[in-house]
Amino acid sequence: xxxxxxxxxxxxxxxxxxxxxxxxxxxxxxxxxxxxxxxxxxxxxxxxxxxxxxxxxxxxxxxxxxxxxxxxxxxxxxxxxxxxxxxxxxxxxxxxxxxxxxxxxxxxxxxxxxxxx
Numbered sequence: 001x002x003x004x005x006x007x008x009x010x011x012x013x014x015x016x017x018x019x020x021x022x023x024x025x026x027x028x029x030x031x032x033x034x035x036x037x038x039x040x041x042x043x044x045x046x047x048x049x050x051x052x053x054x055x056x057x058x059x060x061x062x063x064x065x066x067x068x069x070x071x072x073x074x075x076x077x078x079x080x081x082x083x084x085x086x087x088x089x090x091x092x093x094x095x096x097x098x099x100x101x102x103x104x105x106x107x108x109x110x111x112x113x114x115x116x117x
Contacts, residue, residue, distance in 0.1 A: 006048075006070055045108045047071055052104045059097055062088045072104065 009032060016024045046052055048071055050060045063069040066086050083094045 003068075003070060044111050046104045047073075049075070052100050055097065055100050058088070059093060062086055072101070072108075075101065 009028070012028060013025055016022075016028070049055065049063055049069060052072070063086070066088070069075060080094050080098060083089050083097065084091065089097075
């Protein structure tokens with residue numbers, strides 16, 4: 001999914017959530033999941049920051065809204081110091097996120113080596 005597609009999807013979900021149309025939100029999410037599977041995207045890897053296990057919504061929101069970071073690949077070359085420059089990111093949040101990111105990257109590397117988990 002491209003960044004533009006993700007932005008459109010995010011806006012669609014936001015509109016329906018604001019109107020309490022939770023059933024429509026579930027339908028949209030299921031539609032996207034099916035589309036991703038049909039594209040062969042269901043390889044078990046983690047691509048989006050929001051998919052990283054145990055990353056809280058505040059962290060995802062700060063990365064997306066303050067820096068436009070959506071995918072793990074968007075973080076390439078960023079250091080802990082770079083993350084500390086983001087408003088809302090303190091040393092504890094950075095340390096916790098870096099551990100979660102390292103686990104996600106390790107999982108992706110293992111999948112590349114041996115296939116699905």
